[in-house]
Amino acid sequence: MLEVKGIENGIVLDHISAGNGLKIFNELFSETECPVVLLMNVKSKVLGRKDIIKIEDTFDVNMDLLGLIDKNITVNIIKDGVLIEKKFASVPATIKGGIKCQNPRCISHTDDYAVPTFTLVKANGKLEYECSYCEEISIYRF
Amino acid sequence: MRHLIEPEDLDLEEIKQLVNVGIDMFENPKDYAKVCEGKILASLFFEPSTRTKFSFDSAMYRLGGNVIGFSDAETTSAKKGESLADTIRVMGYYADIVVMRHPKEGAPKLASQYSSVPIINGGDGGHQHPTQTLTDLITIQKYKGRIDGHNVAFCGDLKYGRTVHSLIRTLARFGSKKFYLVSPEELQLPDSLKRQLIERYGVELVEVHFIEEVIEEIDILYMTRIQKERFFNEADYLKLKDSFKLTRDKLKPAKPDMIVMHPLPRVNEIGYDVDEDPRAIYFEQSQLGVYIRMALISKLLEVGPYARG
Numbered sequence: 001m002l003e004v005k006g007i008e009n010g011i012v013l014d015h016i017s018a019g020n021g022l023k024i025f026n027e028l029f030s031e032t033e034c035p036v037v038l039l040m041n042v043k044s045k046v047l048g049r050k051d052i053i054k055i056e057d058t059f060d061v062n063m064d065l066l067g068l069i070d071k072n073i074t075v076n077i078i079k080d081g082v083l084i085e086k087k088f089a090s091v092p093a094t095i096k097g098g099i100k101c102q103n104p105r106c107i108s109h110t111d112d113y114a115v116p117t118f119t120l121v122k123a124n125g126k127l128e129y130e131c132s133y134c135e136e137i138s139i140y141r142f
Numbered sequence: 143m144r145h146l147i148e149p150e151d152l153d154l155e156e157i158k159q160l161v162n163v164g165i166d167m168f169e170n171p172k173d174y175a176k177v178c179e180g181k182i183l184a185s186l187f188f189e190p191s192t193r194t195k196f197s198f199d200s201a202m203y204r205l206g207g208n209v210i211g212f213s214d215a216e217t218t219s220a221k222k223g224e225s226l227a228d229t230i231r232v233m234g235y236y237a238d239i240v241v242m243r244h245p246k247e248g249a250p251k252l253a254s255q256y257s258s259v260p261i262i263n264g265g266d267g268g269h270q271h272p273t274q275t276l277t278d279l280i281t282i283q284k285y286k287g288r289i290d291g292h293n294v295a296f297c298g299d300l301k302y303g304r305t306v307h308s309l310i311r312t313l314a315r316f317g318s319k320k321f322y323l324v325s326p327e328e329l330q331l332p333d334s335l336k337r338q339l340i341e342r343y344g345v346e347l348v349e350v351h352f353i354e355e356v357i358e359e360i361d362i363l364y365m366t367r368i369q370k371e372r373f374f375n376e377a378d379y380l381k382l383k384d385s386f387k388l389t390r391d392k393l394k395p396a397k398p399d400m401i402v403m404h405p406l407p408r409v410n411e412i413g414y415d416v417d418e419d420p421r422a423i424y425f426e427q428s429q430l431g432v433y434i435r436m437a438l439i440s441k442l443l444e445v446g447p448y449a450r451g
Contacts, residue, residue, distance in 0.1 A: 105267045107246040113227040114252045133248025134269055137334065 004037050010056040012076040013066070015044070020070045021051025027098075028065060034058045047072075064092040068099070068127065068140055091127060094119050099129075103136035144442055145254040145261040148270045149312045156441075157312070161280045161289070163447050164437040168284075168430065171204060177446030178207030178439065184237035185211030186229070187264070188218075188244045193406060193428055194264045194273065198241045201435035205446070210237060227256040234258035239443055260442035268304050274405050275308040276438065277431035278364070284430060285401050285423055286361060289313070295322035295356050298366035298386050298411055300331040305405040306366055307335055314343035322356045323349045326382045329368065352385060358395045363388070365404045365424075367411055389413045396421065403427055 016024060018041055025038050035056040044050040055061075059077055066073050066089040073089040096117045101108050108114040108131070118129035118138070127140045145151065152160070167174050183202040187195050190213065199209045212218055218229070226244070230253040233240055240257065242250055243264040250263035250270075265271040283289050294313060296306050300323055310321060310331075321339075323331055330349065339345040350356055353363070368386055370379050388402065393416060404412060404424040416422050440446040 103247065105245075105247045105269075107226070107244070107248040107252050107266075110246060111226050111249075111252060113225050113256070114248065116248075131248070133251050134267075136247070 004039060004054065006081065007054050007056045007078055008081050009079055010034070010054065011059060011061055012078060013053040013055075013061070014050070014074045014076060015047065015072050016051040016053065017047060017070050017072060018049035018051055021053055024051075024053060024066065024069055024073075027069065028062060029053070029055060032058065062098050063087060063089055064095040065098040067092050068095065091120065091123055095129065099138075099140060101131040101134060101136065102138035103131065103134050106131060106134040106136065108133055143258075143260055145250075145257070145263075146272050146438065146442065147250050147254055147261070147263045149272045149275045149308050150315075151272070154315060157276070157279060158289070160276060160434060160437045160441060161283045163440070164276075164280045164430070164434040165284055166447075167204075167436045168433040174205055174436065174440070174446055176206040178202060178205035178443065181205075181207040181239070181443060181445070182237040183207060183209045183211075183439065184233050184240045185209055185213075186233070186240060186242040187211065187213040188215040188242065188249075190214075191243050191264065193431065194241075194243060194271075197428070197431045198262075198264065198273075198435055198439075200432050201439055204432065205436055205439060207238075207439075226252055230257045230261070239439060262438065262442065265304075268302055271304050271308060273431070273435055273438065274305045275312050276434045277427060278305070278309045278403060278405070279312065280430045280434040281401075281403060281423065281427040282362065285426075286399075290316040290318055292318070292361040293320065293322070293359055294318065294362045294364060295324055295353075295360045296331075296364045296366070297324040297353055297388070299329045299368050300325045300366070301329040302369075303366040306331070306364065309364065310339065311335070314339055314345050319344065320346045320348065322360060323347055324351070324353055324356065324386065325349075326351075326368075326386065328378070353388060353392050354395075357392060358397070361397065361400055363396070363400065363402045365402060365408075365412055367407065367409050383410070387411050387413065388416055390415045390419065393419060393421065 021038050021040050029036055037054040039052040041049045071089055071091050075087040076083055077085040094117055108116045117132040121130050122128040128137050202209050239260045241262040241264045244266050247267040247269035249266050254261040300306050400421050402422045441448045444450055
């Protein structure tokens with residue numbers, strides 16, 4: 001079995017549905033300069049297969065964006081080799097930053113001051129969010 | 143400080159009061175000729191407009207105020223890449239109130255977040271045009287005696303027509319329970335708006351294909367322009383355009399006190415021979431737009447009938 005050692009200081013994203021690990025890496029960590037390990041298709045009692053991401057030397061993660069991609073994720077905060085906190089992702093009721101309005105006519109695409117807040121309006125099967133500027137509904141599917 | 147970005151920024155009582163003040167301004171213009179003396183309206187039109195821009199300018203002059211501004215963004219710092227927020231921040235030092243039209247949807251809302259003076263949305267892309275809605279409401283009040291309780295039909299481009307979307311939602315807020323929708327399949331009211339009208343306001347929507355099917359029943363016919371570019375091909379446009387054109391013949395069976403409204407510009411969806419019919423009130427509607435805007439400017443500047451204390 002492939003072995004990856006634990007981290008001393010950083011975060012571990014666990015219970016990522018198999019296949020979502022790479023999406024999360026691309027969306028959240030592709031530009032980080034911290035050491036990152038992405039484990040894919042790890043055996044899991046609950047999920048069958050799961051992905052795991054370990055990032056060293058940072059405690060910063062956008063929980064809203066995580067919840068948007070995969071609401072089952074657990075975030076473990078590790079300090080000095082000890083688990084000090086567990087956070088659970090969930091579908092965000094509102095989200096600011098990290099995603100873009102899908103309406104090409106929205107002011108948020110041309111003015112850096114316009115950072116929209118998206119409000120969840122519907123979540124049966126697909127997540128529909130309303131932009132605070134143009135009020136268009138965007139559907140997010142990662 | 144208040145802004146007007148969308149019709150929902152005003153509650154129903156405020157709208158009724160604006161309409162009544164607007165009608166009084168129309169009937170007694172001299173009483174209001176100095177209420178904005180010493181005040182300046184910045185008229186920022188980042189895209190072209192005829193009626194909205196000039197009706198605001200006219201409204202401010204009729205209130206005794208002054209107007210600065212532009213009607214071509216090419217001549218401004220926006221052309222140099224300046225953020226709207228920066229333009230608006232500075233404008234607060236030059237003017238007491240701002241009306242803006244912008245091609246990007248949500249631009250007036252962004253402006254309102256950085257402005258030290260009231261912002262009025264004069265139209266943002268296909269999104270909102272609240273002062274057209276107020277213009278429509280003052281017209282309905284003046285010609286039909288009250289805003290609610292009428293059989294209203296909307297005809298033409300109901301898909302992209304922002305004036306239709308705003309007005310139908312506002313009439314639903316006022317308690318209207320049934321609307322007739324006359325449009326080609328391609329230009330029907332968006333599903334999201336239909337859903338909102340039905341679920342939130344309990345409205346009944348009756349969709350028909352020809353004006354003739356409803357003309358005898360309705361009190362108000364709200365016409366809109368059908369643009370050729372909305373169709374996939376010219377043949378479809380040519381085939382359908384006359385079905386949604388109002389002519390003197392089609393108007394014959396209508397009630398004598400029915401009114402025909404149109405936000406203008408009209409192209410060919412209303413025959414010129416309809417203009418002479420007393421039920422055609424779209425030019426008067428445009429005129430009333432000046433007075434409702436006078437009322438709105440007074441309200442947001444808290445002057446005249448809206449002065450504090």
